[in-house]
Structures are given as C-alpha cells and as structure tokens.
Amino acid sequence: MSTKAERVDRLAELTAARAEEGHGHGVWREAFDRLRRNPMAIAGAATVLVFIFVAVFGQWLAPYSPVAQNWGDEVFPNRNVFVGPRAENWLGLDNLGRDQFSRMVVGARQTLLVGVVATLLGFTVGALLGGSAGAAHALGRQWGQRLDAVLMRLTDMMLAVPALLLAVSVAALLGQSLATVMIAVGVAQIPIFARLLRGAMIAQAGRDYVLAARALGVRTRRIALVHILPNSLGPVLVQGTLTLATAIIDAAALSYLGLGNPDPSVPEWGTMLADAQRFLGGAPQLAVYPALAIIVTALGFTLLGEAMRESLDPRLRK
Structure with a gap:
C-alpha cells in the first residue's frame, strides 16, 4: 500500500502533466521543437557554442603565449607605431608586442568564468x-506574510539602485580583483532572480494540482517545496541565460573602470578594452576587437534567452 504522500505526489504529477500537455507533448518538448525552428534561437545557440568552445579550448587554440612579448621591438606606442594584421599575427600586435589574436582567444576563458560564476x-x-x-x-500564515514582506522590501531596496552602480559600489568596497568582479556582478543580479522566482511561485500556488493537494490534506510546506518550487524554475532558468549577457557586459565595464584583475598581463576582454583606450589614435583595432567580441557574445546569449522565453510563453503556443 502506498502512503498518502506518495499518492498525492502522483496525483500532482498527473495533474500538472495534463495541464501542460498540448498536441500529445509536454511543455518542454514543445518548447524545444519551437526552438529548433526559430532562426533567432539557432543564431544565438551557435554564437554561444562557439564562445564556449573557444573559452574552454583557447589555451590550445592560441598560436602563441598571450603574455610573451615576442615582437616588442616592432612596436613603438610613444610614436603611434603599431603592427596590424599579418600572416603570423592575424589580429596584429598590442602595445607591448604581444599577439592580439592569442590574447583574444585566451581571454575568452576569463570572460566566461566571470559571467558564469557571477x-x-x-x-x-x-x-x-x-x-x-x-x-x-504560499503558506498563508501570519509569520509567512511578514517574512515575505521583509524579504521583498530588501529586494526592492536593491532594485532601487541601478545594477551597474550597485556592482561598482560593491567592487569599490571589496577592492580590485577578479573575485571582486564576480561578487559585484552577482550581487547586482540577486534581486532579479528573487523577484522572478517569487512571482512564479505565487502564480503556481493557484494551479489545480496545488488545490488538489490541499484538498487531500497535504502539508503546505510540502506543497511549496516539492510541487510549487520545481514548477516555478522554468522562467528563472531562462532569465539565467539572459543574465549571462548582462554579467559579461557588467564585468567588462568594471574592468574598464579599473576594478577588475589588477594583473594587466592576464588577458580579459574588459581589461584589454580599457588598456586600448590610450592608443585609439594609432591603433583603434586594439579596442575594436575586444569590443566586438563582448557585443557578439552578449548578443548570442540575449538571442538564445529571448528565444527560450518566447518558446515557453503559453500565449504563443499553437
């Protein structure tokens, strides 16, 4: 004989599955089918996959060491004499005679690491x-309402400050380091995820399977943690993809402001962009390459995230 909790779990699963069924498939299967037919999703996924591949295998893809100043005698920054793209240096040389292509490829790993961790x-x-x-x-008790109010007021206070300004403030307090950038950008994203998950859980609290579980006498705490929470994670996961794009841009902005990795020899797109500002007159390509890389990568994550959001939107289901 199965216990009452097991029967309720099974009933909730069946009710949720029936509510999400459409044309014989579940909501995730339908969303994946729509993604495969969406050019925006394909373009975004291709861009993200290329970025991840370069970030993971960049150390082996780079033809030279990103810190080796092998051509230092060919570059004269004081006279605005730089070496542009050529056969042995596909993107030219930076102000210290280092291979720009190698630094771009290896720097993708630092950019991905900062974005993912944040x-x-x-x-x-x-x-x-x-x-x-x-x-x-969802518990509906007086102490639960008070806890909800306190947490949301704290979230509202964080939302009242622009994300980049909040990240800059945190980074300035913690000091200049790569870990500081990760923490600062991550803190700026906390209220977005908190608000989104809370709203999704409140929306799920009125679904049929929740009412059925309540009618069968299941504890409210079990309903909230076992049934409502897992069914509310879809929009949050989609937001995570969109947030990756924002995290990459914010991390580059902090590095540009001098709050990133204090070691300038370590290649990172934001740091490279900041260093290139001094040489815009003689070598604008030093700023163009990392800027384009940041824009294209952020665009890829944005396209993929927007396509996922549209594919999971029940109003767009056919």
Whole structure:
C-alpha cells in the first residue's frame, strides 16, 4: 500500500502533466521543437557554442603565449607605431608586442568564468530569497506574510539602485580583483532572480494540482517545496541565460573602470578594452576587437534567452 504522500505526489504529477500537455507533448518538448525552428534561437545557440568552445579550448587554440612579448621591438606606442594584421599575427600586435589574436582567444576563458560564476552567485542567493518569500507567501500564515514582506522590501531596496552602480559600489568596497568582479556582478543580479522566482511561485500556488493537494490534506510546506518550487524554475532558468549577457557586459565595464584583475598581463576582454583606450589614435583595432567580441557574445546569449522565453510563453503556443 502506498502512503498518502506518495499518492498525492502522483496525483500532482498527473495533474500538472495534463495541464501542460498540448498536441500529445509536454511543455518542454514543445518548447524545444519551437526552438529548433526559430532562426533567432539557432543564431544565438551557435554564437554561444562557439564562445564556449573557444573559452574552454583557447589555451590550445592560441598560436602563441598571450603574455610573451615576442615582437616588442616592432612596436613603438610613444610614436603611434603599431603592427596590424599579418600572416603570423592575424589580429596584429598590442602595445607591448604581444599577439592580439592569442590574447583574444585566451581571454575568452576569463570572460566566461566571470559571467558564469557571477550568474550562479546571483541565481543561488536570489533563488534562496525568492524561494523563501514565495514559500512563505504560499503558506498563508501570519509569520509567512511578514517574512515575505521583509524579504521583498530588501529586494526592492536593491532594485532601487541601478545594477551597474550597485556592482561598482560593491567592487569599490571589496577592492580590485577578479573575485571582486564576480561578487559585484552577482550581487547586482540577486534581486532579479528573487523577484522572478517569487512571482512564479505565487502564480503556481493557484494551479489545480496545488488545490488538489490541499484538498487531500497535504502539508503546505510540502506543497511549496516539492510541487510549487520545481514548477516555478522554468522562467528563472531562462532569465539565467539572459543574465549571462548582462554579467559579461557588467564585468567588462568594471574592468574598464579599473576594478577588475589588477594583473594587466592576464588577458580579459574588459581589461584589454580599457588598456586600448590610450592608443585609439594609432591603433583603434586594439579596442575594436575586444569590443566586438563582448557585443557578439552578449548578443548570442540575449538571442538564445529571448528565444527560450518566447518558446515557453503559453500565449504563443499553437
């Protein structure tokens, strides 16, 4: 004999599956089918995959060491004499005679690392705050309402400050380092994930499977954590893809402002862009290459995230 909790879990799964079924497929299967037919999703996914591939295998793809000043005697920054693209240096040389292509390829890893870690930090802390607030709201008790109000007022205070300004403030307090950039950008993303998850959980609280579980006498805490929370993560995961694009741009902005990695020899697109500002007159390509890389990568994540959001939007289902 199965326990009442197991029967309720099975009933909730069946009710949720029936509510999400369309033309014989679940919502995730339909979303994936729409993504495969969406040119925007294909373009975004291709860009993201290329970026990840370069970031992971960049150390082996780079023809030269990104810190070796092998052609230092050919560059004269004081006289605006730089070496442009040529056979042995596809993107030319920087102001210290280092191969620009190698630095771009290896720098992708640092950019990806900062974006992923910052997004995971914002997602984790934001999910804890938003999940706690959403669960407290779903419990419907007086203490739960108070907890929800306190957490959301804290989130509103963070949302009142522009994300980049909040990241700059955190980075200025913690000092100049790569870890500081990750923490600062992650903190700026916390209220977005918290608000989104709380709203999704409140929306799920009125679904049929929740009402059925309540009618069967299941504990409210179990309903909130076992049933409502897992069914509310879809929009949050989509937001994570969009946040990666924002995290990459914000990390580059912090590095540009001099709050990133204090070691200028370590290649990172934001740091490279900041260093190139001194030589715009003689070598504008030093700023163009990292700027284009940041724009294209952020655009890829944005296209993929927007396509995922549209594919999961119930109003667009046919």
